[in-house]
Amino acid sequence: GAVVSQHPSRVICKSGTSVKIECRSLDFQATTMFWYRQFPKKSLMLMATSNEGSKATYEQGVEKDKFLINHASLTLSTLTVTSAHPEDSSFYICSASLMNTEAFFGQGTRLTVV
Amino acid sequence: DAKTTQPPSMDCAEGRAANLPCNHSTISGNEYVYWYRQIHSQGPQYIIHGLKNNETNEMASLIITEDRKSSTLILPHATLRDTAVYYCIDLSAGSARQLTFGSGTQLTVLP
Numbered sequence: 001g002a003v004v005s006q007h008p009s010r011v012i013c014k015s016g017t018s019v020k021i022e023c024r025s026l027d028f029q030a031t032t033m034f035w036y037r038q039f040p041k042k043s044l045m046l047m048a049t050s051n052e053g054s055k056a057t058y059e060q061g062v063e064k065d066k067f068l069i070n071h072a073s074l075t076l077s078t079l080t081v082t083s084a085h086p087e088d089s090s091f092y093i094c095s096a097s098l099m100n101t102e103a104f105f106g107q108g109t110r111l112t113v114v
Numbered sequence: 115d116a117k118t119t120q121p122p123s124m125d126c127a128e129g130r131a132a133n134l135p136c137n138h139s140t141i142s143g144n145e146y147v148y149w150y151r152q153i154h155s156q157g158p159q160y161i162i163h164g165l166k167n168n169e170t171n172e173m174a175s176l177i178i179t180e181d182r183k184s185s186t187l188i189l190p191h192a193t194l195r196d197t198a199v200y201y202c203i204d205l206s207a208g209s210a211r212q213l214t215f216g217s218g219t220q221l222t223v224l225p
Contacts, residue, residue, distance in 0.1 A: 006157070034212045043201075043215040044158070093157045097211040102148065105157035 002028050004096050006106030013084055013113055020080045021109045023050075023094030029074035030096035034103070035067075038091040050077040050094075084113040117141070118202045123220040126196075132189040134219050136202035139183060147178055147185045148205050151198040152218070158201065161187065192223045 003026040013019050023033055031052045036044040048058045048069055056069035066088075068080040077096075081088055089112050097103040119137040126132040138147060148163040162169055162176045164185075169176040175188040189196055199218040205211075 004157075032211070036215075043217050044152075044213075046212050046214070049212060091155070095157075095211070095213070101211075102160040102163060103211045103213060104160065108155065108157045110155070 002026075002096075002098060002101075002104045004094065004104045004106045006092075006094055006109050008109060009107060010110045011112070013111070015085055015113055016083055018080055018082045019084055019111060020078055021092055021094075021111075023077045023079070023096070023106050025075045025096045025104075028096075028098055030077075030098075031074060033071060033077040033094055033096045035069065035077075035079050036093045036095070038093060038108075044093060047079075052077075081111065084111070086113045089113045117204050117214070118216050120200070120202060120216060120219045122217065123222070125222050125224055126189075126192045128194060128223050128225050129191055132192040132196065132221055132223070134187040134189075134200050134202075134221060136185045136187070137183065138185060138202070138204055141182050141204045142206075145204040145206050147176065147182070148203045148213075149174070149176065149185075149187045149200065150203065150213075151196075151200045151221075153195075153198045158215075161200075163205075192221075194223050194225060197221060197223045 007022045033050040035047045038044045048056045050071040052071045071077040093108045095103045095105045117140045149161040150158040152158045177186045201218040
């Protein structure tokens with residue numbers, strides 16, 4: 001199946017700093033990618049839809065100025081957590097799909113803010 | 115909110131078949147039944163999907179009832195590596211592929 005890669009897989013940052021997470025579709029072009037967040041022992045929650053060449057659309061309750069999404073090419077979307085705080089510590093996961101196929105997920109990024 | 119309901123947890127002996135049920139009480143005619151699983155600290159992995167016929171692939175079999183209100187994912191010979199949270203999801207054909215995850219079933223395969 002198609003491959004989606006996230007980087008980094010794990011990151012620790014200091015409170016107040018920003019962290020960028022990359023999501024790449026390695027063997028296909030994705031006009032749309034999705035970003036999810038997962039807290040411990042909870043299910044995945046959709047944060048935003050990343051659209052190539054246009055602004056991302058955010059789910060209700062997700063701060064667009066805090067979670068900056070850039071989808072500058074058909075194979076790369078980035079999520080930047082700005083001014084991170086300990087409550088932003090979570091598991092962040094991206095997904096992408098070809099037209100009318102199943103979604104493929106990255107391996108996830110574990111963010112710890114200290 | 116998620117539209118499917120699943121038992122929170124199940125155990126299965128290694129080598130035996132694991133049968134994971136899902137209720138799709140609000141599924142509509144153009145929605146497919148998808149199954150994903152998430153091994154601890156990894157991204158979800160696609161398993162199988164179907165519309166109304168039973169499906170089988172190298173990973174699993176999917177049984178969908180005639181009224182499509184319930185489905186069962188079958189792992190024919192469970193291994194320890196099948197321990198994961200399993201999610202069933204209703205998804206429209208041609209949708210943008212953002213998924214609404216319920217709470218899933220934690221399957222534990224016991225040695």
